[in-house]
Amino acid sequence: xxxxxxxxxxxxxxxxxxxxxxxxxxxxxxxxxxxxxxxxxxxxxxxxxxxxxxxxxxxxxxxxxxxxxxxxxxxxxxxxxxxxxxxxxxxxxxxxxxxxxxxxxxxxxxxxxxxxxxxxxxxxxxxxxxxxxxxxxxxxxxxxxxxxxxxxxxxxxxxxxxxxxxxxxxxxxxxxxxxxxxxxxxxxxxxxxxxxxxxxxxxxxxxxxxxxxxxxxxxxxxxxxxxxxxxxxxxxxxxxxxxxxxxxxxxxxxxxxxxxxxxxxxxxxxxxxxxxxxxxxxxxxxxxxxxxxxxxxxxxxxxxxxxxxxxxxxxxxxxxxxxxxxxxxxxxxxxxxxxxxxxxxxxxxxxxxxxxxxxxxxxxxxxxxxxxxxxxxxxxxxxxxxxxxxxxxxxxxxxxx
Ligand code: ARG
Numbered sequence: 416x417x418x419x420x421x422x423x424x425x426x427x428x429x430x431x432x433x434x435x436x437x438x439x440x441x442x443x444x445x446x447x448x449x450x451x452x453x454x455x456x457x458x459x460x461x462x463x464x465x466x467x468x469x470x471x472x473x474x475x476x477x478x479x480x481x482x483x484x485x486x487x488x489x490x491x492x493x494x495x496x497x498x499x500x501x502x503x504x505x506x507x508x509x510x511x512x513x514x515x516x517x518x519x520x521x522x523x524x525x526x527x528x529x530x531x532x533x534x535x536x537x538x539x540x541x542x543x544x545x546x547x548x549x550x551x552x553x554x555x556x557x558x559x560x561x562x563x564x565x566x567x568x569x570x571x572x573x574x575x576x577x578x579x580x581x582x583x584x585x586x587x588x589x590x591x592x593x594x595x596x597x598x599x600x601x602x603x604x605x606x607x608x609x610x611x612x613x614x615x616x617x618x619x620x621x622x623x624x625x626x627x628x629x630x631x632x633x634x635x636x637x638x639x640x641x642x643x644x645x646x647x648x649x650x651x652x653x654x655x656x657x658x659x660x661x662x663x664x665x666x667x668x669x670x671x672x673x674x675x676x677x678x679x680x681x682x683x684x685x686x687x688x689x690x691x692x693x694x695x696x697x698x699x700x701x702x703x704x705x706x707x708x709x710x711x712x713x714x715x716x717x718x719x720x721x722x723x724x725x726x727x728x729x730x731x732x733x734x735x736x737x738x739x740x741x742x743x744x745x746x747x748x749x750x751x752x753x754x755x756x757x758x759x760x761x762x763x764x765x766x767x768x769x770x771x772x773x774x775x776x777x778x779x780x781x782x783x784x785x786x787x788x789x790x791x792x793x794x795x796x797x798x799x800x801x802x803x804x805x806x807x808x809x810x811x812x813x814x815x816x
Contacts, residue, residue: 418445421528421557422521424513424543425450425474427462429582431532432469433570434559436577438530442557445472447524451516452476453483453509454595454653469579477516480595484653487512488596492699493640493743494722501673502685503692504727505596510539511731514546521554529554535561538678542729549732589616595656597669597689608684612672619660619688623667623761630759631666632766633659635698637754640747642695656691663690666758678728693763698754701765706750706772718742 421438425431425448435446448466452459459476466474487508490496498504514531521529529547533540535558544556565573574581588603600616614622636644645655663669669690675683703712722739730736752770756763778787 418443419528420445420447420472420521420524420526421530422447422449422517422524422526423471423530424517424532425462425466425471426532427457427465428532429570429574429579430560432465432579433565433574433577434530434532435466435470436579437559437563437573438528438557439470441559441562442528444528446530447471447520447526448474449517449520450474450476451513452478452480453512454480454657455593465580470577475520477520479512479516480653481651483509483512483595484651484656488656489641489652490740490743491596491726492642492695493747494739495696495700495716495719496723496726497696497719498723498727499673499675501671502675502687502727503597503671503689503696504723505594505687505689505692506592506599507538507542507727507729508596509594510542510729511546514543515550517543518547518550518554522551527555528557530557530559532560533558536677536679536681538727538729541678542731545729546732595653595660596692597687600686600688601683605684605686608674612686616686617670617688619664619690620670621665621667623670626665626667626760630757631662633662633694633756633758635695635754635756636752637699637702638751640699640703640743640750642698656695659691659694661690663694663758663763664688666763667761668758668763669693670761694756694758697763697765698756699750701754701768702752702770703750705752705768705770705775707746708774711746715743715746 421442421444423431423434423438423446425435427450435448438444439446448471450459450462450466463474463476491503491508496504496508498507517529531540531543533543540558540561547554547556571581589600589605590602592599598619604610605612605616634646635642642652642655643649645658650658669688669692671685671687671689673685675685677683707715718739722736722743725731725733725736725739749772751772752768754765755767757766778785
């Protein structure tokens with residue numbers, strides 16, 4: 416009789432390679448490895464081959480880069496996705512997409528199990544499993560790294576006994592996660608938050624001290640809240656993000672160093688590199704400030720905060736996330752135009768902007784000859800605006816007498 420199937424989210428690294436064998440043995444199932452490309456530049460053919468080599472009955476690669484941009488990053492931009500004011504939440508953003516593809520494969524193949532390599536201390540386990548449960552609650556989840564209780568040394572022994580290649584040379588002192596929207600760095604010396612992060616943690620960004628002495632300017636054209644051209648050249652969103660990661664990274668832009676509150680209740684020290692996200696969010700906020708009316712602009716951040724929490728907490732497939740998205744999309748109808756961003760030694764600043772939908776009225780704003788504003792109208796406005804303050808304070812003073 417054929418064995419039950421388990422579909423594993425596979426990265427090609429040691430943990431998920433060991434997981435293939437461990438799951439197969441422990442649960443007596445056949446494992447299908449699925450590697451999903453969300454913009455980390457890796458040798459996916461090599462990863463696919465390795466999956467089979469270490470024991471998967473089938474090894475699949477899914478190219479989801481454009482899907483990640485079109486269905487996830489675009490929404491993140493419209494909603495200015497940012498967790499705790501610093502983290503563009505790119506890992507959180509990609510997890511539901513990975514889990515979604517895993518579930519799709521599991522249903523196509525008639526699998527009984529899905530599996531991921533996340534530990535029991537992080538947010539990622541939550542994001543994977545909430546998505547499994549939302550999309551296909553009949554699937555059973557296996558979380559080997561949470562179940563096997565192996566130390567690093569035991570894991571390497573296990574790998575050697577099972578003919579699983581162990582990366583040679585010095586193991587990276589860090590644990591990283593990478594996609595089109597950013598790169599995260601955890602573990603090793605970073606875990607001591609009282610010490611500055613060492614230089615070797617950074618890969619996408621140069622140190623601001625070593626960045627060029629002349630600023631770099633980039634012009635980003637937006638249509639309905641989304642970038643459509645870089646320096647006058649139209650290109651796909653995914654390509655634009657890739658280019659900006661390089662340009663901004665070379666100027667030392669996009670380093671994040673923070674204490675973060677995980678959903679599972681732990682505080683952790685995190686490093687992130689998000690050059691393109693930093694530039695695009697700055698530019699997007701800037702074009703919004705030109706095109707959105709004051710009340711929409713003041714209200715939108717409340718929902719941005721809530722949307723960002725939902726994404727960080729793994730609640731992508733929920734009605735509230737969708738409803739807030741609908742609000743965001745509505746606000747972006749007029750958010751079109753061009754922003755000039757200046758990149759200089761780790762700084763990123765929107766320095767100029769223009770839009771066919773600009774709400775800036777030169778005649779109203781100017782103190783020069785073109786002034787069209789009638790200042791005499793302000794007097795009556797202020798008298799009425801001040802009325803509640805005038806009345807309450809008058810009453811208060813009388814009571815104090
Ligand atoms: N702290 C971040 C988050 O929770 C990054 C997690 C990185 N994940 C990883 N498997 N290395 O979203």
